Amino acid sequence: MLFRPREAGPVDCPSDRDADPPMTTPRYSFWSLFREGLRGHGGWTPAWRDASPKRRYDAVIIGGGGHGCATAYYLAKEHGLTNVAVLEKGWLGGGNAGRNTTIVRSNYLYDASAAIYDHAMQLWKGLGRELNFNVMMSHRGVLNLAHDDGEMRQLKRRIEANRLNGVDAEWLDAKQVKDFCPPINITTDVRYPVLGGTLQRSGGVNRHDAVVWGYARAASALGVDIIQNCEVTGIDVAKGRVRGVDTTRGTIHTSKVASVAAAHTSVVAKMVDLRLPIESHPLQALVSEPVKPVLPCVVMSNAVHAYCSQSDKGELVIGAGIDPQLSYTQRGGFHVIEEEIAALLELFPSFSRMKLMRHWAGTVDVCPDASPIISKTPIEGFYVNGGWGTGGWKATPGSGHVFADLVANDAPNAVAAPYTLERFRTGKLVAEHGAAAVAH
Amino acid sequence: MLLIPCPYCGERDQDEFGYGGEANVARPRDPASLDDAAWAEFVFMRTNNKGVFAERWVHAAGCRRWFNVLRDTATDRVLASYRIGEPAPAIHDDGLATPAGEPAIGSGNRPVVGDCGR
Numbered sequence: 419m420l421f422r423p424r425e426a427g428p429v430d431c432p433s434d435r436d437a438d439p440p441m442t443t444p445r446y447s448f449w450s451l452f453r454e455g456l457r458g459h460g461g462w463t464p465a466w467r468d469a470s471p472k473r474r475y476d477a478v479i480i481g482g483g484g485h486g487c488a489t490a491y492y493l494a495k496e497h498g499l500t501n502v503a504v505l506e507k508g509w510l511g512g513g514n515a516g517r518n519t520t521i522v523r524s525n526y527l528y529d530a531s532a533a534i535y536d537h538a539m540q541l542w543k544g545l546g547r548e549l550n551f552n553v554m555m556s557h558r559g560v561l562n563l564a565h566d567d568g569e570m571r572q573l574k575r576r577i578e579a580n581r582l583n584g585v586d587a588e589w590l591d592a593k594q595v596k597d598f599c600p601p602i603n604i605t606t607d608v609r610y611p612v613l614g615g616t617l618q619r620s621g622g623v624n625r626h627d628a629v630v631w632g633y634a635r636a637a638s639a640l641g642v643d644i645i646q647n648c649e650v651t652g653i654d655v656a657k658g659r660v661r662g663v664d665t666t667r668g669t670i671h672t673s674k675v676a677s678v679a680a681a682h683t684s685v686v687a688k689m690v691d692l693r694l695p696i697e698s699h700p701l702q703a704l705v706s707e708p709v710k711p712v713l714p715c716v717v718m719s720n721a722v723h724a725y726c727s728q729s730d731k732g733e734l735v736i737g738a739g740i741d742p743q744l745s746y747t748q749r750g751g752f753h754v755i756e757e758e759i760a761a762l763l764e765l766f767p768s769f770s771r772m773k774l775m776r777h778w779a780g781t782v783d784v785c786p787d788a789s790p791i792i793s794k795t796p797i798e799g800f801y802v803n804g805g806w807g808t809g810g811w812k813a814t815p816g817s818g819h820v821f822a823d824l825v826a827n828d829a830p831n832a833v834a835a836p837y838t839l840e841r842f843r844t845g846k847l848v849a850e851h852g853a854a855a856v857a858h
Numbered sequence: 859m860l861l862i863p864c865p866y867c868g869e870r871d872q873d874e875f876g877y878g879g880e881a882n883v884a885r886p887r888d889p890a891s892l893d894d895a896a897w898a899e900f901v902f903m904r905t906n907n908k909g910v911f912a913e914r915w916v917h918a919a920g921c922r923r924w925f926n927v928l929r930d931t932a933t934d935r936v937l938a939s940y941r942i943g944e945p946a947p948a949i950h951d952d953g954l955a956t957p958a959g960e961p962a963i964g965s966g967n968r969p970v971v972g973d974c975g976r
Contacts, residue, residue, distance in 0.1 A: 682908070684904075684905075684906035684908075685907075688907070693899070693903040693904075693905075694903065694906070695898075695902035695903050695904060696904070696906055697879070697906050698906055698908075698931075742876075742877035743860065743872075743877050743913070743929075744879070744880075744906060744911060744913065744931055745931050746908045746931050746932050747931070747932065747933060747934045751860065751873075752859050753871075753872065786901075786902050842898045843894045843895050843898040844894065845894075
């Protein structure tokens with residue numbers, strides 16, 4: 419396999435310099451805020467170095483979203499690998515990290531899923547403190563509603579499975595649901611009446627930008643180069659080993675390439691002629707005009723196909739199911755959100771006169787078993803973390819943590835082991851569709 | 859929302875159609891001889907390319923017939939539709955211009971050519 423030729427345009431040549439000029443990362447604290455308040459906020463410095471590429475790195479991470487920056491941070495912090503670059507083709511956190519509905523939970527059915535999502539949940543709990551960056555983590559509780567007997571049985575089974583795995587979960591009947599979340603309509607004269615629901619109290623929402631920026635800042639402080647506007651256009655492989663990457667900002671030599679490219683995972687994998695079971699779909703989301711606090715928790719419903727929370731700014735953040743077709747356009751169809759809003763209004767009739775302010779779509783990388791791929795590949799030194807589908811945000815810290823371990827040690831740890839690419843050959847899938855369904 | 863040209867009924871709203879995913883994933887002729895890797899390739903592995911993509915649609919709320927569409931997954935532009943069993947038409951298209959006329963670098967604005975990612 420050869421370098422894919424650069425198509426056109428000047429590139430700045432990476433130099434052999436040791437590093438960018440050192441930049442100290444001052445600690446954020448109440449006192450720094452107070453001091454800067456008195457000084458008119460003139461003394462803040464950039465949170466991370468906007469690095470330009472060096473000629474050689476020990477490891478290159480493709481993708482500067484939440485998972486990519488988390489991987490870089492844990493590589494540097496836990497494995498001492500600091501000569502690492504994060505290559506982001508756009509701006510940091512501008513892909514799916516900036517387009518999701520920031521719901522965090524870990525109430526998955528299977529042991530393998532509970533292990534990785536609850537690993538992430540434990541990291542979320544201390545993340546703001548660890549990164550010295552307010553990620554606005556709010557453990558306000560996640561409700562998953564049941565609308566028929568079958569779903570009720572399924573959700574109760576899930577609660578028992580959660581408890582066995584040490585994940586907090588409890589059952590609420592319809593009245594308890596109403597007490598916990600007053601705006602929900604629990605009347606029975608609707609198409610999908612609310613019969614009850616599961617509650618994970620540790621679940622909640624956080625701030626997407628802050629998570630990515632916090633990880634980038636912490637990784638940069640440890641010596642990682644965060645390189646934006648740098649798209650990987652080819653991967654150099656010789657004798658089955660990775661030798662480097664070709665980018666829009668020049669060639670970089672490295673022996674380890676870690677792809678965390680989300681929707682573009684298949685595009686990156688094609689550079690090394692690797693076929694993956696991933697399909698990229700649009701996933702849409704919307705926010706309403708800001709209103710006073712009305713929704714105290716996250717509400718998800720698989721049957722009516724809706725999930726909703728209220729941001730700290732007061733906007734309702736509403737998620738939809740994926741559009742059926744494959745697409746990289748970050749655009750979805752109106753009929754999908756029309757159904758979504760119809761479902762939401764049956765749950766919350768009081769929202770019917772709210773105006774929607776913004777609407778967007780991300781591109782999600784869906785695996786056939788709705789579980790991610792965190793894996794080595796037949797190409798030595800090329801690692802894949804992708805296929806998170808519609809539910810990657812909640813896993814961000816856990817995903818970065820176990821992927822860093824895989825990249826550093828060239829072997830998966832116990833949490834990452836079930837997510838090997840091999841499972842599609844052996845048939846040992848982690849089929850979470852039943853447990854998580856559409857509202858993932 | 860896509861406007862999909864059904865080769866039997868003409869252009870219709872996407873809402874009338876069901877999606878069948880990647881086209882031309884051929885069923886193995888001799889299933890008994892396949893090893894696990896070959897089954898994985900058939901059942902799970904997909905092209906998922908960014909560019910011209912051959913896919914199947916069914917006109918569920920219309921003639922209820924299956925057909926193939928060539929669509930650019932980078933732009934959602936529908937390039938052609940054709941009946942099952944017909945060869946895919948050749949596509950030659952310059953793709954969308956970059957916003958500020960900068961050189962086409964990277965995966966977002968490669969020229970569109972009709973190899974359907976393979």
